[in-house]
Amino acid sequence: MPVTTHHKVALKLQAGQVVADPSQLLDMPNGDTAQFDSTDGSFRIVFKPWPFAEPANPKNDVTTNRTLTFQNKSAVDLLLFEFFCFITPTGTSLEVRYPGTSGGNGSVRP
DSSP states (O other): OOOOOOEEHHHEETTTTEEEEEEEEEEOOOOOOOEEOSSSEEEOOOOOOSOBOOOOTTTTTEEEOHHHBOOOSSSSSSEEEEEEEEETTTTTTEEESSSSOEEEEEEEEO
């Protein structure tokens, strides 16, 4: 039976910007799981492309801390993805984002 690893990613507000910790999810095997959460407010993470077995919603985003399973359906190619992180701090309606071009990146092995 293959060994799987559960990866927890925390979204945090630091100096008025969103930071993902960890920000890299590299070389994930099929079956590893991920869970995203924030104690700083409600969050939204957009994935390009979608790297999970669970069906994506039309916006390819995650807004809950449910566990997701990494899946690369390709037989030969590494699936590269980026994720873009946003938090709406508790008590506000203004969404804060990661300062760079994405919140993080990763890859899933075939």
